[in-house]
Amino acid sequence: MKKLFIGRQIRALRGDAKLTQRDFAERLGLSTSYVNQLENNQRPVSAPVLLGLSEQFGLDLAQISVDDDDRLVAALSEVFADPVFAGHRPGLQDFKTVSQSAPDFAHAMVRLHHAYRQMSEQLAMLDDRLTRDEALTRPTPYEEVRDFFHFENNYIHDLDVAAEELNARLSTTGRVFARDLVEHLDARHGISVTRHRLAPDASEIRRYDAAAKQLSLNEALPESTIVFQLAHQIALLEAGGIMDDVLARARFQNEDAAHVARIGLANAFAGALVLPYRAFLRTAQETRHDLDLIADRFGTSLEQVAHRLSTLQRPRLKGIPFFFARVDRAGNITKRHSATKLQFARFGAACPLWNVHRAFESHGTIIRQLAETPDGSRYISLAAHVVKKSGGYGGPVLHYAIALGTEISHARDIVYCDGLDLARDAAFDPIGISCRICERLTCAQRSVPPLNRAISIDSDHRRLVPYEIR
Template sequence: MEKTLIGPQLRQLRRERGQTQAEMAQALGVSTAYVNLLENNQRSLSVKMLMALSTAYGVDWRDLMKDDSAHRLANLRDVSRDPIFGDDVPDIQELRAALDHAPKLVEQFLSLYRSHRAALDKMMQLGSEASAGDLLRSAPETVIHDFFRDHSNYFHDLEKAAENLRDSEPFGSDDVYYMLKRRLQERHGTQVEMLPVGKMQDTLRYHDESAGIVYLSEVLDYQNRSFQLAHTLCLIEFAVTLDKLTRDSGVMSEREITRCQVELANYFAAAYLMPYKAFYKAAEDTRYDVDMLAAMFGVSFEQACHRLTTLQRRGCRGVPFFFLRVDKAGNVTKRFNSTSFTLAEYGGACPVWNIHTSFRTPGIIIPQFVELPDGERYFTISRTTERPAFSSQTQDRRLALALGCELKHAPKIGYAQSFNLENEALFSPIGINCHLCPRQACSQRAHQPILVDLPIDTRRRGNTRYES
């Protein structure tokens, strides 16, 4: 058993029942001093004590063992560095102490901050016409994104389901489409039929449940045909697992639940096409060469990028990446991250970031080292991807992808090996977006920032019309 510290959980359990440490000690058959040591993380949890807690308080031991402290610490650290709090940032020891001794207060603080950011986002989207209700209401996409982020973009039940399915019928990556078709036919009485673009029009996949047929558009290439079948198989064969995952997700409306299950089915499809252990080993061996990984597993560049964000299994963790996809107008059309990076949460609208420059060089991977106003540094790669074209009117369907991680992980990535990480000139100063960026003298500024006043002087003209 790994060394397990449950101080905050134990303290919360005791307070919910209105007990003193002495009363909890009596219920568990241990000394008051021992309970105090457990609550202050000075003793790890033994199997005997775990059983005693389960018996005395009727709690599920798995709930006690849940440890998201690393995620919450990263989240709290990122929030505390927001420019609205000034330059006096709490150190890591202070943040850990807050999590250990005031976890509910931390949760309330983070909830308040999320509401603040949601209000700012809505203000930028809706302008002066926004009502108070509009400003504080989270969009469905935000709720679903937070659900994935809170799970570090890793879902063990779906991973195991995908692994068991692959192990039951071993095959190579070139046979995956055939195997998926066969399983849908033999296990679920569902046939797969390809239809011309003219008949499918703007639909890529349609599952006619009453007829037992999955229709796929001929516009899909082999990788995406396989992905769509794996997605459909998940919705049919693992519907109970999807219901279980979304039951306590915080997603409330039927529409939001359906949207969340679509994303979870996409997760399963990636896990099925790129089995965790094999993909993790290949990623480490190739130093996270995305093109090579895509070729090895018979998937697209975008699918391989997405899969890299999910390598967060305990004892077998890869580099924690974030992933963004943007269109030509700079709108973020897909966003995943394995930890609470500020850049992954709110980024994508800074023209200094090369995710936008990549449109000029289609298909070319562009590495870049970037620094946010709070000093956080990241390594990113950007590249374009092509979407299926249905007609001459939709032939320009190019999108840009960005995959990134914290600077400390850059030495593990092949794309970064030729750079001198000690060179301060290497880092491009970027922001989240112009409305929130406090940087001065940025030649790319397009808006007056909301939270700071830039200096203005009639005697001097600065880089932009917003400051002198």
């Protein structure tokens, strides 16, 4: 005869009668310890006790069945046979104990596993459809390269040092001119440089003919861009070995990513050649990071200076940690890097409260913003509108806004903090990273709810944002 364990039913009867274990035991003529063992399924219930429970507390003997427990034990056994529980499978007695002592928990576990299996099957079907198009399962080349530079902290030491050493050979002041780079290309590589209109639409910037040893540059480019493109070409010719080593370590999944990354590495070398690390860092510190003064000192653009400031991460010679971003008119972030705690969203547009969006309205000036992120960190954020032309009338004109910022703890070293009321909490604008991951609940500029929060909508009550976040 099968032993009968009904601890849960006994506890329910005692609870309904509002009795302690001692009083309950006295009514049945049992010891308190015996009742405790019965309730915890440590002992099976006997026929006399069953009769006592029926007479004293109205237990319906017809409702007592061991089949339900058996079915639940079998269901739990099936659940824990799933490979996901490998190494953590309980024994049969454990299943019996849970089924008898906490059946609601056991049923919840079975339902949870059922939901897990359904979700796994749906994901498998989706994965099967996606893998038919391999391009959908891999990151794009630009995403891979973006992540690579991000985790390298936007600083490649060997490239940076090599570029700085070349700068020292070409200039005694740290500033290199176009003529210095043209002479170097001719003397070192026998390459001649010409400037002229390269294409009818004026969109071509640089063209190199290796066979003819001819480098052609668009004559409409500003001098700072001419210098940078010359430095980029030198990088491709002289830093190839370093770039090969870096690319080998990167192990990109996408073959095209290596080609994209090589361009990025050549740009990094060019930036370090035009703005050599030590001289640039010293100038930044002396001017308290005045972007215009630094640009004048090295003959570069505002964007080149801002971007270079975000890369000053040389070991034992680091500069102030900055974030840098470039945004187009549609709000797309086309360049991004942060050496600060503020990290840009991998997907989606930037926070609309960020001053970078207002820069398009303020051509020729650097606008300032004191900002606070949801984690309580405070920043000085600078933004400026930049225009890039590559031709005369009718040629393409590109408009961007750039942003540069650092934590407010560096205020004494940032000239743009002068005159701002840094002690007043209300002076700091509450900004986020992206609406989809921002936890601010009352922002009137919110475009979509946070991904991990539910919303409620009251049709009789409307605010600027038509839902409340729960």
